[in-house]
Amino acid sequence: MELIQSIKEAGVVGAGGAGFPSHIKLNTTVETLIVNGVECEPLLETDKYYMRHFAEELIRSIEIVGTHLKATRKIIGIKAKYKKEIQCLEHAIQKQNSKIEIKALESFYPAGDEQMLVKEILNLSIPPGGIPLAVGAVVSNVATLLDIEKSIQNVPVTSRVITVTGAVKTPTLIKVPIGTSIKACLDLAGGVLPTLYAVILGGPMMGADCNMAAIESTFVTKTLGGIIVLPEAHPIITSKRLSFKHIINRAASSCIQCRMCTDLCPRFLNGHPLWPHKVMRAIGNGEKSLEAYESALLCCECGICELYACPMGLSPKTVNQKVKQMLLSSGYKRKVTSESEPVITEAHDMRPYRKVYSNRLIARVALSEYAQIHLDDLVSYTPPQVTIGLKQHIGKPAIPCVKTGDVVEAGQCIADIEDGAMGARVHASISGTVTVIENAVVITEGIQKEARHD
Ligand code: SF4
């Protein structure tokens, strides 16, 4: 079967967080395929596990995808400090007589942002509002490429390896079917330590705050790579939980316009017209003109401005996030677009000196006590029931192709892409009976297995 068709049938989406359908992203040709092996969010260990244990599959997949894209260069971007992972990759490259290059990068945040990767590896700044394709590149992360490798063998995306760490009894890597509850994932790590705790889905910087009350009704998706538990009073959590009204009041009363948020913003340093201090000024002053806010559309929500740069503890990232949602829902378009801007954007002269190194970030955001944990054991578990979301990707929700009462096998397609729409297929992650179909498909009566250590 043709590669794009295999990827589409297997329901592969960008596993690095965005969930963009891979059969659409890879339906092109480029000069360079860049593999994101950076895993720059603090505390996450998932991609490193993949690179240590599935290096051969990864190299095979990069070769296949690179050939499909007609890429003349295939480059893995990885932090130089991931020595074991680099060794495993080099061994696999040698064994397969491959020409894939490894580019060892400094340990800074957000080195895994695709705009940063392109800058570090190709020394090119992507035009504002553009994607790597604008400079002849495609960026794909290691988990996605491993899903693609399985899709070639007709194996769909039905499980995830997830880092469960922070304030849990036994930080661990788990492998669970998609649709497993977050509560079950926390139990696999021995449960949580503090009485009042908060759960972040994803990395601590960019992940979503999952309410304690919601951990039984929130489920693993194709894009989840980390579950981080922190005490409820942790500064990252208090920052994520401020009301927007309070955030605006603080911008109006306490923003000293020092512009540290802008000067350390990685997208600004890459040469983009993104000025969080101006957005803060506009919102603090109650500015009505939408143009005053449009630079927020270029924000990647990395959180440097909010959790690292601002000396007043204000929330420029959250302001950008809300403003972006407001501009997009009102149909606002940037006045200057990537089409009308020069293809090569110049990075700021100070970029090399203003990188936020990971060790400094970890200390600044009070994660040092959890940062020394390096995981290698994998606990596999299959729950008796899964709740599989119909929209785990960018685009339209998948349309169920099963009905309540149907008996399904693990790996069977249970929801398909709407005709002509952007989306991704969804598959049963355990065998059992379909018991509920709403915005998710619930499958029960799978055979429960004891948790085991692989
Ligand atoms: S860093 Fe903080 S105080 Fe300074 S301009 Fe930005 S939001 Fe205002």
Ligand code: SF4
């Ligand atoms: S979150 Fe802040 S630092 Fe990050 S891209 Fe947006 S404005 Fe820049």
